[in-house]
Amino acid sequence: MVLICKFIGAICVMGATGYLALNINQTMELRSRELRKLYSILLQLKSEIQYMANTLPECFRNLSKGAKEPFKGWLTSLCDSMEKEDAVYSFSGDLAVTKEDFADGGKNRKESAGFAEIWQEQLEYLYQHSALEKDDLEPLYELADKLGTVDTTAQLKAIDYVLLHVDKSRTTLEGELGQKKKVVATLGMFWGFMTLILLL
Numbered sequence: 001m002v003l004i005c006k007f008i009g010a011i012c013v014m015g016a017t018g019y020l021a022l023n024i025n026q027t028m029e030l031r032s033r034e035l036r037k038l039y040s041i042l043l044q045l046k047s048e049i050q051y052m053a054n055t056l057p058e059c060f061r062n063l064s065k066g067a068k069e070p071f072k073g074w075l076t077s078l079c080d081s082m083e084k085e086d087a088v089y090s091f092s093g094d095l096a097v098t099k100e101d102f103a104d105g106g107k108n109r110k111e112s113a114g115f116a117e118i119w120q121e122q123l124e125y126l127y128q129h130s131a132l133e134k135d136d137l138e139p140l141y142e143l144a145d146k147l148g149t150v151d152t153t154a155q156l157k158a159i160d161y162v163l164l165h166v167d168k169s170r171t172t173l174e175g176e177l178g179q180k181k182k183v184v185a186t187l188g189m190f191w192g193f194m195t196l197i198l199l200l
Helices: 002-051 056-065 071-084 114-128 134-145 152-199
Strands: none
Touching: 002 056, 002 071, 002 134, 002 152, 056 071, 071 114, 114 134, 134 152
16 A cells, blocks of 8 residues: 555656646747747837837727737737826837826926836736746836937837847847757756655
8 A cells, every 4th residue: 555655646746747847848938939939029020110000009909909818918908008007109209198287288398207107017917927037028118208209310219229138038048949948858857756755
């Protein structure tokens, strides 16, 4: 009976370590795919700024239509949050303004600070609902005070910087992915056998 219990315990240990290694490898693969998708979304955003005159909410809504989770939820949430703030952010060269700023004919028109807060909050949402790491998203925080401003050139340069960072992270990860998967699998087997020896 003791031998049977040890045998079952051994199977459970090996299965658990194998599952853990598989889960880690799948997370790394998912992160690689999400980095590629993030790169694609940023390219589309850059095109919207260069060639379209949509407001930011419209832009994010358009991008969300062809996106999958977690990016679909992120982009939709960005759009919804901005619309709830009742603010209009334009890529046409105007500052971000609220509807109330036009109540007096625009005399008291001022730049809205709402977008920066929304952008940072929604980046936290993306981090929590994706396999992306903090380092992957860090450059995106710099877009908080760049998007929707008067200087279109500055917006494009900021996005180009983020694109370079995302592409570098993706290239590095994909180059190391095969080796990392082997290391994780080997360590999983090692700890499994070590635990098995201790049990037996």
